[in-house]
Amino acid sequence: MSLRGALLSFRIQRFETTIIVGAAVLSVAVSAVVIWAFTSSGFARCQVDDPSALGSLCMTGLYPWLSRIARLSVGIVPIFPVVAGLLAGGPIVAKELEAGTARLAWSLGPSRLRWLGQRALPILLMVALAALAIGLTSEALMHLLSPSIDLDQSFAGFRARGLLIGVEAVLVASIALAFGAILGRAIPTLVLSLILVGAIGIAVDKVERELLTNEAQISAGDSFSWDNNLYLDGRMRMPDGQILTYQEMIALHPELDYGWDESSGISNVVLYIPGSRYHEVERREAAALLVLAVGFGALATVAVLRRRPR
């Protein structure tokens, strides 16, 4: 893949490139301004101390606005990989087939693999970098909003910050790339990709929760700390030490369906992953999503090699 080829790929998808890169640059710029304003004006103290005790500093018009912008920026981060991935990946092959330009490219270039690499890799790299920039910006904003939390040791904002945002964007783009190569139509590609992205999101969450449940630690329900740990599920601890789901408990002791008193020795417990395992869990999920992305990339390649241009 040459630099000239990569630049032409961006030119061909100028609209999508402008929107994605523009959104990333805007987000990073706004976040940088917010972070600078927070630190230079001493607003950071409002996040840790009692704002009312700090008087006018935290009550001025600027602080609530900056705080709101920061929270909004963090809030919309999980949407970015989906929107950017669909926008970037969908048109790569679908639009070329729809417009008939694939016919020109495939007759000029004997290797469709080379064409796909030249066309798709720069776009996937661009969307990954843009999403990663937004993920890291989100992390910086979260640190600003919650300075007492050590984000390296916390599940706060899990899947809404850092590395995972970049990987999610690549996966969504790969799914849209594959659908585009199979369907050859831009709009159906976007609709079906969105549906599949939703389904994969639910499936990944389910599988990961099952996996993590096997590795979970147990805490008494009333002493569980929500700040840094990843809550997985609630369970019942029986007097003999057995940990059961509510359904399992009722199946074993149907009389408990009508309630039990404190003297019964039954207590609520929480299954959780401690915040110290955040980076390990994040990296494992990123690796799984990358494997899926490679799979969809392979599917797109097979479709491009086999299909006939319009």
Next chain:
Amino acid sequence: MTAVLEAHGFGKRYRRRTWALRGVELVVPEGSITALVGPNGSGKSTLIRSWIGFERATEGRLSTGGIDPQRDRKAAVERVGYVPQTPSLYRDLSVAEHITLAGTLRDGFDEAMAARYVGRLSIPLRAKAGELSGGEGAQVGLALALATRAPILLLDEPLASLDPLARREFLHLMVEAVRAAGATALLSSHVITDIEQACDRLIVLGKGHTLLDLPIAEALAHHRIVEGPPAEAVRLAGAEALIGSFPAPAGEPLSLVRSAVVAPLGAPAIGRPATLEEIVIGHLAAGRVRATAAAVMAGQAA
């Protein structure tokens, strides 16, 4: 004669029902500029797209410069420069960027040659493809195909959307480049007058079959026109000589006959020499009659 494009028993069926082509037997000799003529739906585009590996044969086999495009599409594409019916350029890319793109996709693509051809046609290199006329787009497509320096040029009705002057410029550039490179070209077209000047061989496709495959000079020498209904042509030339009848623009119908049968051993020829257009129309009319008869017989058998 070395064949560079071949079809043997080639058939293509879409969606398990409609045969676009069936039993096609033809050979395009090396160094020729061959016209592929036929009505809409006769399978010209399907055949051309099959030679470049864009379609898969349902039956029979093809050869593109000695390569089976189904087995080795990459090698087949390497031997071909292709100009489709619609130019299908990237609307937002300039002409110069199209040339750069082609250079990144194909080893040995001659970017200087492409720029030279485009310049000769007075098309600005900085112009965006979306701003070009249909004719200019086709000419850019031709320049790109020629600059591949491929030994075979496949042109799928590139003249369809061009005005007469643009058609001439297109054909002039194509013929000059093909002759200079010693390449082989296959040009499918509806415009018979242009073909007569540019091509040296004629293939007529109709109803999915090859109806005629001859050098143009031979085709002109071996066909004559009898002005009058088919019965008149049969009376004068015999039933075996009659190829097909078709309406004249005005007056009596015209009948196309084989002159070799009509005038053996220097006997005086009947009728008048046929034009290339009349030869094509006569064979297409005959093909239609044969197809109708075959359909009727198939219906009776069923």
